[in-house]
Amino acid sequence: MAEMICRLLRDGALDGEYAPALTISDSIHNPFGSYAFNYLLSHLCSNISSSKSQVWALVLIAFDHSPLFYIDLLKSNGLDVAASDKWIRILDCYSDPLGWKDKLLGLGIHVNFSKTEAIPFKDVGNMEKLFTSIVDIGRGVAGPSKVRFSVAIDSVSAMLRHATLGSVSGLISKLRSHGMQLYSSEEFHMEQSGIKFLSVSLEKLMVNQNLVPKVQFNLHLSEKERVDKAKVVLPFEHQGACHFTLLWLQEMVKRSRFMMAGSPSPRGKLTPTQRDPGPLINLLLRLQAARARSTIFVILMMRDLILMRTQMMIWIFDDIDLIWKGWDNIIAFTTELAVELEKLLQALRVTKHMELTTANFCFLRGVGCFLWIQGNLYS
Amino acid sequence: MEKMKQSLLDEALGLEEEEEISTSRVFLIEDCVETSGDFVLHHLMKRALSSTDRTGGGGVLLFVALAHPFSHYDRILRKLGCNLIMLRDNNRFVFFNMLKLDCPDGDGTHTIEGGAVELYGRIQKAVEISTSNGCNKGCITIMIDDISLLEIAAHGSANHILNFVHYCHTLTTEMDCSLVMLNHSDIYSSMESPGLILPLEYLADVIIKAEPLATGLATDVHGQLTVAKNGTANEHGRLSYWTRNFHFKVKENNVEYFYPGSRT
Known part of the structure; x- marks a missing residue:
């Protein structure tokens, strides 16, 4: 290193x-x-x-x-x-x-x-x-x-x-x-x-993180909010001793055919960077329609000794009121995302079978929410 | 036998075979109410005053006293074989009586920073006089007894104290002085993030902690010392790190040091 x-x-x-x-x-x-x-x-x-x-x-x-x-x-x-x-x-x-x-x-x-x-x-x-x-x-x-x-x-x-x-x-x-x-x-x-x-080896442990959101959302939280925030299990805390790599979406766009970059600009639209946007970007656009003003899309892949486990996190940094107004859309989005994700992975022959185990929303009061999806990829 | 036991602390401090105080320049002594670290300070006072440079010149000690008057140190050092009055007359012991130091803030004329600058100026001037008197740079030691009282004098402003300590630290690098500070660590034990003690620990080359025994009070053992030496390069450019732990018993005229379990 x-x-x-x-x-x-x-x-x-x-x-x-x-x-x-x-x-x-x-x-x-x-x-x-x-x-x-x-x-x-x-x-x-x-x-x-x-x-x-x-x-x-x-x-x-x-x-x-x-x-x-x-x-x-x-x-x-x-x-x-x-x-x-x-x-x-x-x-x-x-x-x-x-x-x-x-x-x-x-x-x-x-x-x-x-x-x-x-x-x-x-x-x-x-x-x-x-x-x-x-x-x-x-x-x-x-x-x-x-x-x-x-x-x-x-x-x-x-x-x-x-x-x-x-x-x-x-x-x-x-x-x-x-x-x-x-x-x-x-x-x-x-x-x-x-x-x-x-x-x-480089793959042993590497985490990419963007510090910008931390700076942008440097809010003064109350004691209860701080406790609630501390209880939110962040993706990298699931890993244990497993090796994992957190890839930036932009990197994913460069390397894979199906990922699209969501522009994190305030009120910005998701700009397709490839000719064929694919179903995922459609879903993201639907999320956009749910009035999420900015979206940062991150895929986290990790591997342990037995199976491939995929964890996907979609951050929706937005005003909490707007999130609540778009709640129905977000629920629909979650369901469709799970189906589409499985299709995509099968189409890409990444794995033979995928099983989504959890799909949860985690809310950070005053900040927004993120969608947390975890699944197992059996090879 | 006594000399060997005394050398246990010197060995842990890296003073064992060296004539000068050490290649380490900043020493931080941390103690608590149950176990005073004063005896370590007195030991280092004696070392600083009895050290000699390569030309045979004696060491100079600049002592910033906030805890005790001159007579207190004189009485103790006399037992250790040092005559502070004589050394003071010979300009080898400079005593700054800071018992009444107070740096009020707010009236415009006497500020906390102003008080800190003034005290630093006195130390810097003493360094200047010592060097002009022919004292080699490496043989000047600055001691502060103690930092927590300095903080009280600064009305709790840790930042001003750290600025003051930083300026003293510049003397260690630019004038090759040594800096010894005593601080009471248990004062900060209830604080979540003590603003003063951590920066001092980062600054120190050697940290000496005086603590009571974890097992409670004992008649033959008065406490334990933990000496942690950070990586400081010696004259050959080699770094050294270690942590030593041993027990001590304070006696009438000296202190006995021994490893746990080595006494019968």
């Missing part, structure tokens, strides 16, 4: 696509996120310095470690630090994040701190200013406007201490105006020489 991420970061974005974004999160019981960050950063720097990467430059925003730490890190990885100013710039939010040292300088208290080439930033609470600095520095080091540069932030937690969640997510959103994230996991162990990742 670590190698895959290194490659993703190296390869960058396709035309018209967003650049890959990576989030590393850790906890106090396993506080090795910074080591994973340093590992990936080193590889990215190595790729940039040897011109193997799509991006030509890197802007590193240092909150948790001093710029000297990163310079030493680059040195220890055999990178040419003397020439590093051509492809890396460090925005130093560590040494004097609030301008205290400047204030003290005015009072005559001064210490000869180690000098680095890092660019000092002394107002970390101002996300607008930080964004402007990042862009200016990136353009400065990357040169022509068409040239891409990467941004690495060594601690969002530190940013959140100085600024509100909204302004921090606003900054990240502006840096990469969309938030689709790839979540993967890989085992690692710490050795004396540093972090070592254990290579596992």
Whole structure:
């Protein structure tokens, strides 16, 4: 997985696509996120310095470690630090994040701190200013406007201490105006020489999730609502130790003949992306007629040792009142969907027999609802 | 025998064979009402003051005291073989008496941040004086006794305390100082997400927890110490991690450390 991420970061974005974004999160019981960050950063720097990467430059925003730490890190990885100013710039939010040292300088208290080439930033609470600095520095080091540069932030937690969640997510959103994230996991162990990742197959565990709905529906729930929400069993909680892959619908459109993309735009219509829309899209259009304003359609397939189990989840993010008004349509939709799904799978010879075991609606009050279908595919 | 037992804590702290305090720079001592961690702080005070650099110069200790007056530390360190008055006269022990520290917010002239900046400024100035007096960078230790009282002085503003600690942390990287902090972890035990203790634990290279025995009170054992060392690179670039757990008994003039079950 670590190698895959290194490659993703190296390869960058396709035309018209967003650049890959990576989030590393850790906890106090396993506080090795910074080591994973340093590992990936080193590889990215190595790729940039040897011109193997799509991006030509890197802007590193240092909150948790001093710029000297990163310079030493680059040195220890055999990178040419003397020439590093051509492809890396460090925005130093560590040494004097609030301008205290400047204030003290005015009072005559001064210490000869180690000098680095890092660019000092002394107002970390101002996300607008930080964004402007990042862009200016990136353009400065990357040169022509068409040239891409990467941004690495060594601690969002530190940013959140100085600024509100909204302004921090606003900054990240502006840096990469969309938030689709790839979540993967890989085992690692710490050795004396540093972090070592254990290579596992890609299929072992991979989850794609879109963070956008979380941002959009960041609602203030009451205690009861929070409890109710916690009781909703999410699809990935069914899996146990099984291997599963959650595929994006857009990916499914590319790979299969029968899936259609439902545009998640507000009040947007489902736009067929293939010539033959097929029965599923008709059903989705019927759902659209049931006044669901936006639909995100996700298929989850999982496999355990005995049988193929298919789980389908249709999210209907909408106003709850509108959902209730369309209730009859949704019931009809469920029934027809089950029949059509079986037909489709048989037509595609994916399996010999399919048995739908459950088809339930789960409601999240104030948010909308999702349809949850589970079935067994006997091969 | 006594020396060997003493070295159990030093060994766990990574101080066993080193003259200087450690390659680890940030030490966090966490204790609770039942089991005070003061003796660990006193042990580190002694280590910091008795450490010598490669040129033979002595260590300098900058002590931010919010819990006790100077006489308290002087009396205890005297038992451990350190004369704080003499060291203070020699500019090797700088005592910041912060017993009456209060950073009220609201009147415009004295703010919480202003108080934190002022305290940091005093520490930074002391570092400057120590380095100008010829003290090598690696031999300066900053100690805070204790963080929870600092939080009280800041009227519960954890963010200002974390800013202050961050600035002290910049001294560890830029001036090669060490930072030792004592905090009372049980203060935060009823809080779901303590805003102060977790960031401090992330920051620390070594966390020393003083806890009572899980089995209850005992006459021969006063508690247990858990020393967790995060990955800090030594001078050869190698990382080290470990967690050690052992018991202790505080005596009149020293502390006895031993592994569970090793005493008869």
